[in-house]
Amino acid sequence: MKRAGLVLLSVTLAIGFAAGPTTAATKAAPDVEGAVVDCSAGTSCAITWDDPSDLTIFSGTAVDEIDRNAPGLDAPGNAVTVTGLDPSPRYYFELVPTGADSGTVVADRSLGLPTSPNSRDIGGYETKDGHHVKWGTVFRSEEIIELTDPELLRLANFGIKIVCDFRGDAEVEKRGADQLPAGAEYVHLPVLDDSNTLPTDIEDAIVNKDFEAQERLLGGGRATALFSDNAKYLIESKAARKAYSSLMDRLTDPEALPAFTHCTTGKDRTGWSTAIILTALGVPKDTVIEDYLLTNEYAAEKNAGRIESATPLMEHPEYLVDLLEVRAEYLETSFDAVNEKYGSFANYLKKGLGVSKADLKKLKQNLLTD
Numbered sequence: 413m414k415r416a417g418l419v420l421l422s423v424t425l426a427i428g429f430a431a432g433p434t435t436a437a438t439k440a441a442p443d444v445e446g447a448v449v450d451c452s453a454g455t456s457c458a459i460t461w462d463d464p465s466d467l468t469i470f471s472g473t474a475v476d477e478i479d480r481n482a483p484g485l486d487a488p489g490n491a492v493t494v495t496g497l498d499p500s501p502r503y504y505f506e507l508v509p510t511g512a513d514s515g516t517v518v519a520d521r522s523l524g525l526p527t528s529p530n531s532r533d534i535g536g537y538e539t540k541d542g543h544h545v546k547w548g549t550v551f552r553s554e555e556i557i558e559l560t561d562p563e564l565l566r567l568a569n570f571g572i573k574i575v576c577d578f579r580g581d582a583e584v585e586k587r588g589a590d591q592l593p594a595g596a597e598y599v600h601l602p603v604l605d606d607s608n609t610l611p612t613d614i615e616d617a618i619v620n621k622d623f624e625a626q627e628r629l630l631g632g633g634r635a636t637a638l639f640s641d642n643a644k645y646l647i648e649s650k651a652a653r654k655a656y657s658s659l660m661d662r663l664t665d666p667e668a669l670p671a672f673t674h675c676t677t678g679k680d681r682t683g684w685s686t687a688i689i690l691t692a693l694g695v696p697k698d699t700v701i702e703d704y705l706l707t708n709e710y711a712a713e714k715n716a717g718r719i720e721s722a723t724p725l726m727e728h729p730e731y732l733v734d735l736l737e738v739r740a741e742y743l744e745t746s747f748d749a750v751n752e753k754y755g756s757f758a759n760y761l762k763k764g765l766g767v768s769k770a771d772l773k774k775l776k777q778n779l780l781t782d
Contacts, residue, residue, distance in 0.1 A: 464490045467509055504548065518547075521533050521706075526560075527558045528678075541694055544780065550671050551572070552686050554676065575673075575674070577600050577601065626728070626731065643746040643749065659673065660688070660692070686703060715736040
């Protein structure tokens with residue numbers, strides 16, 4: 413999954429043209445295992461997959477607009493770089509093995525937002541029954557309060573219909589309102605109730621160089637305990653259940669898609685919202701946890717900068733590591749709380765979030781491939 417680890421063959425092809433005609437399709441394709449896309453270069457996308465094979469690659473700037481009738485790109489081996497791209501749109505690629513009538517759709521999971529690097533697509537994951545979560549339908553992110561004009565244009569090109577903000581009123585007031593891409597509706601879904609001021613309390617303690625408050629809030633392992641407690645809160649809190657119920661209701665409406673969800677750092681409140689969606693769709697828990705842990709990769713550079721900036725303001729800047737990173741046990745704690753309170757995830761959806769069988773059917777119609 414790490415982009416830095418991509419090893420590319422010396423195959424560089426221009427998008428939209430092939431070295432030869434596309435082979436006639438005769439049978440359904442197996443999944444192209446390990447397919448990964450890296451479009452961080454802006455005007456090119458590097459595509460790799462596990463096993464060397466002959467593929468034809470088709471592309472489009474929307475997942476439903478991949479043109480399979482146009483000439484594709486012949487891609488032997490297990491890597492190709494597609495060049496000559498406009499950096500503003502998002503690109504989706506279908507990797508079709510020779511002789512097959514369909515293939516594996518992939519995209520760069522990262523949304524390519526320098527000011528909000530923990531912004532990514534939750535598409536592509538396989539469900540237990542062999543379906544896949546649609547790319548370009550639900551995005552998860554950190555706060556979007558400092559987007560540049562090119563980033564706003566990029567998001568607008570994704571066609572985002574709603575932006576769901578899980579931050580509380582105090583956070584929005586202190587940190588700033590969302591910068592919305594053109595055409596998107598702002599949906600405020602505060603997960604923390606008004607009495608929960610912990611995010612702003614921690615920020616104030618650091619900004620004000622209040623060592624005593626920092627120790628009280630984060631010292632002695634309290635940062636780790638804080639997130640374990642928060643993981644339970646996300647299940648038990650009325651405010652959290654209301655927010656996540658509203659989110660799921662929105663996702664049953666195809667007119668609300670693509671949807672963009674975020675909190676402040678894009679890891680806990682947004683992490684659980686993504687876990688709800690993926691689990692409801694039938695994605696295995698191990699995969700859900702893998703997606704959750706990607707925050708540590710995507711946010712690593714920004715978090716290092718945060719720690720460096722906060723070091724002069726903290727007696728123990730190492731406390732921030734536990735504060736900024738995610739741990740598998742945090743998500744496990746939420747799943748455990750679901751089982752303890754509701755007996756099963758299905759009951760949590762039904763009784764905790766009010767998701768009916770009809771709602772679940774609509775959700776799967778909207779977010780899964782056929």
